[in-house]
Amino acid sequence: MDTMLASRASPDPEKLQGFVGRMLDDLGGAMVVPLVRIGDELGLYAALDGASPITPAELARSTGANERLLREWLSAHAAAGYLDYAPNTGRFTMTPEQAMVFARPDSPAFMLGAFEIAAANVLDHSQVMRAFRQQDGRGAGYGTRCACLFSGIARFFRPGYAAHLLNEWLPALDGMEERLRRGARVADLGCGHGASVILMAEAFPASYFTGLDYHAASIACAREAAGRAGVAGNTSFQVAGAADFAPGGYDLVACFDALHDMGDPVGVARRIRDALRSDGTFMAVEPKAGNRLEENINPVGRLYYAASTMICTPVSLDQPGAAALGAQAGPARLEALLREAGFSRVRIATETPFNTVLEAQP
Ligand SMILES: C[S@@+](CC[C@H](N)C(=O)[O-])C[C@H]1O[C@@H](n2cnc3c(N)ncnc32)[C@H](O)[C@@H]1O
Incomplete structure (x- = not known):
């Protein structure tokens, strides 16, 4: 005082x-x-x-x-x-x-999606406020949010994937590019509007890509986008929660900016390990962060903590497990989570100013 x-x-x-x-x-x-x-x-x-x-x-x-x-x-x-x-x-x-x-959706600096997310943070105030006040003991689920959040996320993340996924992230995974070229089975869990699925499916026509997400409206958009992109033949999309993800002999399972949104990321990672072939790989693309708050006091941390307060954390709190990792969990926590789920080889495969790409193998 x-x-x-x-x-x-x-x-x-x-x-x-x-x-x-x-x-x-x-x-x-x-x-x-x-x-x-x-x-x-x-x-x-x-x-x-x-x-x-x-x-x-x-x-x-x-x-x-x-x-x-x-x-x-x-x-x-x-x-x-x-x-x-x-x-x-x-x-x-x-x-x-x-x-x-x-004005240019294909430019790596295109940011209109981020403005949609910023608008959603204001428009979804009342749902998140209920979670803060603990009015019904829940978070604020993804499906209850305004439409501009979903399109904003798709448009905000796509330029980063277009710039890095094919040229840097997949080549950074042990032997994965070659496997994809030859023909591999891939699942993208929490795929949203399917931007990452479509980019991979275009680049690797011999491989087959399944996108899954618990948000039905996003899956409908992903199917449409895949049709427009001409990759309907080597993609499919399913409305499915991560808890329902079943073994599938996958060569690669990926989560793009989605693992930390889930209520039980350890349980999901365990399911992913079980769904992989014994020589398969889990690629977790997560927001870039340091391991401590003091390392995240910078413009990127500022954006991510705000989005995490309004979107990622209440979305996770709304799901069974309510782990609420947050978007700035940091690599040490993510690596520990993946080891707890039973992955024996875990490493940071590569990083950009906005993302950390973790590679985990059974
Ligand atoms: C931040 S968005 C990222 C979407 C997409 N991967 C991208 O990068 O554009 C997180 C996604 O995870 C999905 N999600 C969250 N929890 C989920 C769960 N338990 N099962 C399946 N999908 C989930 C949401 O519906 C949302 O589409």
């Missing part, structure tokens, strides 16, 4: 100024989230990408949106540094870098 009063009595004016400035920046970012979603839904970013410097009236003509609101939207984007503005002409431009973030 004394300490609280002492710190209340003596704020450092310079530190306060710096901190308020930082809040201004953070709040500006938070306030712009719905604007980005509007731009996404109306196709404004696609219209701006590659266009000549444009006025609000011209953008209104090409998109059919309200000119006055577009003027405000464009001005907010200029103030945020999300678009460039030329005061002498009153025209707005999208630079190639801005286009990579906002």
